[in-house]
Amino acid sequence: GENVEQHPSTLSVQEGDSAVIKCTYSDSASNYFPWYKQELGKGPQLIIDIRSNVGEKKDQRIAVTLNKTAKHFSLHITETQPEDSAVYFCAASITGYSSASKIIFGSGTRLSIRP
Amino acid sequence: EAGVAQSPRYKIIEKRQSVAFWCNPISGHATLYWYQQILGQGPKLLIQFQNNGVVDDSQLPKDRFSAERLKGVDSTLKIQPAKLEDSAVYLCASSPDRGGSEAFFGQGTRLTVV
Numbered sequence: 352g353e354n355v356e357q358h359p360s361t362l363s364v365q366e367g368d369s370a371v372i373k374c375t376y377s378d379s380a381s382n383y384f385p386w387y388k389q390e391l392g393k394g395p396q397l398i399i400d401i402r403s404n405v406g407e408k409k410d411q412r413i414a415v416t417l418n419k420t421a422k423h424f425s426l427h428i429t430e431t432q433p434e435d436s437a438v439y440f441c442a443a444s445i446t447g448y449s450s451a452s453k454i455i456f457g458s459g460t461r462l463s464i465r466p
Numbered sequence: 467e468a469g470v471a472q473s474p475r476y477k478i479i480e481k482r483q484s485v486a487f488w489c490n491p492i493s494g495h496a497t498l499y500w501y502q503q504i505l506g507q508g509p510k511l512l513i514q515f516q517n518n519g520v521v522d523d524s525q526l527p528k529d530r531f532s533a534e535r536l537k538g539v540d541s542t543l544k545i546q547p548a549k550l551e552d553s554a555v556y557l558c559a560s561s562p563d564r565g566g567s568e569a570f571f572g573q574g575t576r577l578t579v580v
Contacts, residue, residue: 355508357508385568385569387571392573393573393574394470394557394559394571394572394573394574395509395557395571396571397568397569397570400568440508440509446567453499453511453514453521453522454499454511454569455511456501456508456509456510457508458507458508459506459507459508
């Protein structure tokens with residue numbers, strides 16, 4: 352089955368600097384890669400996702416890149432702000448018209464933004 | 467649009483007792499997931515429903531966990547009897563179609579087994 356590895360487990364950056372979180376996946380059939388942000392006491396919330404037919408996607412200060420050959424994908428947050436402090440999860444799933452997908456999560460990265 | 471509703475928010479039980487969690491997904495969402503999130507770890511899928519049918523329950527400890535989704539809408543997850551290692555947050559999520567689209571999560575139920 353699919354296995355998703357995520358690192359680092361904790362990351363502390365100065366406000367205004369960039370943060371990068373990296374993930375690898377094992378199943379080459381995976382074709383959908385969402386990133387979730389989880390704040391204390393809340394459920395995970397999707398912040399950006401990417402499908403295997405594109406290599407990069409950007410939404411304001413957040414970008415995700417995907418390298419299908421190496422089975423790597425990364426989250427980039429630029430100009431970090433205090434409200435970016437949270438736990439971030441990468442995930443992978445296999446989507447298709449005839450089969451429902453299960454979303455497999457990484458172990459999470461606790462991001463802290465230093466003022 | 468209302469989000470995924472879960473109840474209760476918190477539950478404390480003694481080991482060997484039983485407990486049930488309830489989830490009301492977003493209206494019209496066909497796929498419903500139950501995840502277990504142990505402190506400091508990522509969510510782990512327990513069971514996935516497509517409408518009222520089970521798609522994947524390979525990670526569900528079936529000797530003690532059970533789940534159902536009546537009429538393809540609300541769902542309940544039950545643990546009987548509970549063990550100390552079941553202490554975790556139980557997250558329910560729903561998705562509008564078969565797969566590949568955003569899964570919306572509820573706030574979760576924090577279970578403590580003492």
